[in-house]
Amino acid sequence: MAQMNLTPLSEVVDDVWGKKGSPERDAMEARLKEDLQAYYIGEAIKSERLRQNLTQEELGAKVGVKKSQISKLESGKCVITLPTMSKIFKALGFGSASLDLGTDLKVALW
Template identity: 80%
Template structure:
């Protein structure tokens, strides 16, 4: 019987994305972080829209975009801009929002 060898996942990630600290790895990790943020914002939009019993079309009509744009935002398939985020959350009834910068304090977004 042939002997099996296993490659640790960290070694495979280093081989595919480059070693930690290299420009390739930094770029990949930044892209993954950006995609994760888009996903969580999209999930928050979808959860609130469903809580309010709105369709994607109805939310889109409130902010002047098509249903397909709302679908893309909710699925995290596009990075949401601050002006668009403001329109969406205002349409969902969030009158204000702030960004917590940790030691830098909080910044009011709208």
Template identity: 75%
Template sequence: MAKMNFTPADKLIDDVWGKVGTPERDAMEAQLKDDLQAYYIGEAIKAERLKQNLTQEELGKKVGVKRSQICKLESGKCIITLPTMSKVFKALGITTATLDLGIGGKVALW
């Protein structure tokens, strides 16, 4: 049997996006963080919509957007703004939200 050589994932990441601390790596990690946040918010929207037995089209009508926009939000394919987030969650009956700033305290969003 032939010997297999394995390359650690950290080395592959370094080869593609550069070492930690380089501008390319920092940009990739920032984009990944943004994408993950958009995904988690989208999952929260989808879970609440399904819990209420709403279609994407029905939620879109409540928010004032097309079904395709709800689909993009739920899949994390677009970064949601605070005003849009407010409209979506209010349409789902979530009337208050706070942002926890840790040592800076909490801020009411809507």
């Protein structure tokens, strides 16, 4: 029977993205972090929209964008800007939001 040579995943990642701490690896990890944040925000929008029994088209009309934009935001396929996030969450009934910067420092977003 033939012997299999297995390569550890960490070596494959280093080959594809560069060694840990390299500019290429840092850039890729930053993109992944942005993508993950966009996904979580999209899931929050979708969850609240569904809880309120709104269609993407109805939410888009409240915000002033097309259904396709809501779809892209919910799927995490585009990065949401703060003004757009404000419009969407206000349309969903969230009157205010703040950014917690730690150590008792919060910034009102809207």
